[in-house]
Amino acid sequence: SQQGEEDPQALSIQEGENATMNCSYKTSINNLQWYRQNSGRGLVHLILIRSNEREKHSGRLRVTLDTSKKSSSLLITASRAADTASYFCATDGGYGNKLVFGAGTILRVKS
Amino acid sequence: DAGVIQSPRHEVTEMGQEVTLRCKPISGHDYLFWYRQTMMRGLELLIYFNNNVPIDDSGMPEDRFSAKMPNASFSTLKIQPSEPRDSAVYFCASSFGDYNEQFFGPGTRLTVL
Numbered sequence: 001s002q003q004g005e006e007d008p009q010a011l012s013i014q015e016g017e018n019a020t021m022n023c024s025y026k027t028s029i030n031n032l033q034w035y036r037q038n039s040g041r042g043l044v045h046l047i048l049i050r051s052n053e054r055e056k057h058s059g060r061l062r063v064t065l066d067t068s069k070k071s072s073s074l075l076i077t078a079s080r081a082a083d084t085a086s087y088f089c090a091t092d093g094g095y096g097n098k099l100v101f102g103a104g105t106i107l108r109v110k111s
Numbered sequence: 112d113a114g115v116i117q118s119p120r121h122e123v124t125e126m127g128q129e130v131t132l133r134c135k136p137i138s139g140h141d142y143l144f145w146y147r148q149t150m151m152r153g154l155e156l157l158i159y160f161n162n163n164v165p166i167d168d169s170g171m172p173e174d175r176f177s178a179k180m181p182n183a184s185f186s187t188l189k190i191q192p193s194e195p196r197d198s199a200v201y202f203c204a205s206s207f208g209d210y211n212e213q214f215f216g217p218g219t220r221l222t223v224l
Contacts, residue, residue, distance in 0.1 A: 030210050042115075042202055042215035043154075050210075088154065097142055097209060098167055101154040 006089055006105040014110050019076040021105040023089030024069075030092050032065055032072050033099065037086045046074075046087075081111040113137070115216035117203050123222045129191040132219045135184055136205030144213060145178055145188050146202040154202075160186065193223045 007022045023032070031050045035043040049056045049065045049072065056063045062075040076083055086106050090099040116135040124130055136143045144159040158168040163180045171178070175194070180186040190197055200220050204213040 033212060035215075042217045043204075043213075045212040045214065048212050092210065097144075097159065097161070097206065098156060099144075099213065100156070103153050 006087070006102045008105060009103070010106040010108070012108045012110065013079055015079060015081055017079055017109075019079050019083070019107055019109070021074045021087050021089075021107070023072045023074070023102055025072075025089075025091045025093075026070065027091075027093045029067070032063075033090045034061075034063060034072075034074050035088045035090060035101075037088065037104070039085075043088065076107075079107075079109045081109050083107060084109045115203055115205055115214055117201075117216035117219050119219060120217060121220050121222075123224065124193055125224050126194055127192045128223075129189065130193045130197075130221060130223075132188040132201050132203075132221070134186045134188070134203030134216060136186070136203070137207075137214055138184065140205035140207045140214070141183075142206045142213075143180060143186050144204040144206075145186070146204065146215075147199045148202060148218070149199045157188070190221075193221075195223045197221060198223050 005024050013019055029051055031048055033048045034046040036046055037043045047058050047063050049063050060077045065072045086104040088101050088104045090101045118133045141162050145157040146154055147157055148154045157170045158178045159166055160180045178188045200218045202215050202218045204215045206213045
């Protein structure tokens with residue numbers, strides 16, 4: 001079963017708008033990671049947030065983590081057409097290096 | 112810096128044939144992971160190694176699947192015999208240290224006819 005579940009399943013926005021994706025998980029974690037996958041390619045790591053962190057930034061990305069609600073959100077600001085991809089959250093479920101991926105959010109940014 | 116290298120990139124085979132997928136992790140990384148991605152089941156972890164030793168193979172679907180890591184720079188995932196339901200994209204990933212980001216290879220798209 002999947003540890004992380006993303007919401008929404010699909011998101012379509014205009015270039016320049018912000019995109020927010022959410023992830024919920026079930027068990028305690030050491031960290032939560034977000035990855036991007038362009039069509040037909042491998043996954044690319046975006047950001048890692050540890051269980052004792054609440055917010056993290058990287059460029060146009062902002063990730064929050066609420067361990068009490070077992071949820072995380074990924075915000076992409078000022079989206080670009082090149083941000084079109086699938087976005088996955090992954091959690092370790094407390095088992096360290098064994099990541100469990102959610103089903104992903106498909107983001108489409110229209111130019 | 113070369114990333115994770117996988118070969119072949121595409122493999123088409125007939126049911127019953129043996130398939131071997133190969134992976135070269137990033138130099139210096141001590142963890143190696145094999146994943147399978149399908150539309151129905153998403154991205155699933157099959158097995159992972161730490162310092163060339165298999166740590167968790169609970170995701171390997173059945174005995175037809177086997178994985179080896181004879182040294183720090185090479186791993187194989189073998190399917191024998193292959194079946195149409197094994198058709199998927201297989202990814203290899205590597206990482207360094209505990210609880211860190213994983214670097215994925217480009218994947219091998221396997222089609223079993």
